[in-house]
Amino acid sequence: MQTSSKWQKPVLKSVLPVIEQSTHVSTSLDKVQEVASWMAYEHFSIPDDTGTGPFDMGKDPDLLFDVNFFIGALNFAFTDFATSVKFAVDYQGQTWSDTEGMFARIHEALAAGQDIFSGQHLASVTRDDLARLFAGNVELPMLEERVEILNEIGATLVDRHQGSFHAFVRSCAPAMYADGEGLMERMAQEFPRFDDSSLYHGQKVEFHKLPQLTLWSLHRALFRSGQWALKDLEDMTAFADYIVPVGLRLMGLISYAPELEAKIMAGQIIERDSDQEIEIRAHTVYATALLTDAINEIRPPDQQIVVPQVDFRFWNTYHDTFWPHHLTRTIMY
DSSP states (O other): OOOSGGGGSHHHHHHHHHHHHOSSEEEOHHHHHHHHHHHTTSOOOOOOSOSSTTSOOOSOHHHHHHHHHHHHHHOOOOBOTTTOOBOEEEETTEEEEHHHHHHHHHHHHHHTTOOOSSHHHHHHOOHHHHHHHTOOSSOOSSHHHHHHHHHHHHHHHHHHSTTOHHHHHHTSBSSSOSTTOBHHHHHHHHOGGGOOEEEETTEEEEOOHHHHHHHHHHHHHHTTTTSOOOTTGGGOOOOOSSSHHHHHHHTTSEEEOHHHHHHHHTTOBOOTTSHHHHHHHHHHHHHHHHHHHHHHHHSOGGGOOOHHHHHHHHHHHHTTOSSOOOBOOOSOO
């Protein structure tokens, strides 16, 4: 079933040893085929937006580079670890949760003319600044870690990239992989917060959830206008997070050993870089890649899809579900 070029790229290739050695999570190949047999006939598209959720932030590419990188740096941990209450905000007559809640507050700040993206601002942003920016039903989890991330990124932008995300983007090849000059490669090299990898039984496993999600958002925002496009979109994998494995689990594509299932249902913390956490993420990447290939075997050549479209199919359906997702205290997703 390993039919596409993405199986030879670093992220997907690195999870295969985890799949072979897993004891806590498994992927059902039979279920992959079963789900593909009906999901292949669903409508898949690349959302026609600016990569900024439901909010219009204009069409200026430099601003969209800035918005999406800012979100990419902070797009993690929206559920309070003590209460399991998800971060949400009221804006424009609606309640927005999770990432969409963050988009809402950013849209509000831009409408008010606030400078929140410059390297100079990020290098000096404080906890109180972020608490005000992202005021919601609960305090945005891991606020101290978010401040540290932005301070570090801001310093790098000022030192190397004229103080802006968009200058960094324009200094890279418009691809994930380009002999070290690709955007995802450079993001992981220059900004430690984007180096999303783990060690599993002594082997490095690459996930790079947020770098890939950031590039997917940029592609969605700009490819139709011809202002910017990612050249190797077909090599992108799933964005291994909390929500997609819920959908995979509920559809039977992946399953958990009884001990892990019980911990998740009880809301217990799954430690970052534990075998359990790495296996959940690895099987998320693996199962969605298998499913995408199985779907493409059914669909006609002019209607082939890429993994992020399947990822979005699961995230969009399940990000508001009441079914428990695993909880891991991490800045990576």
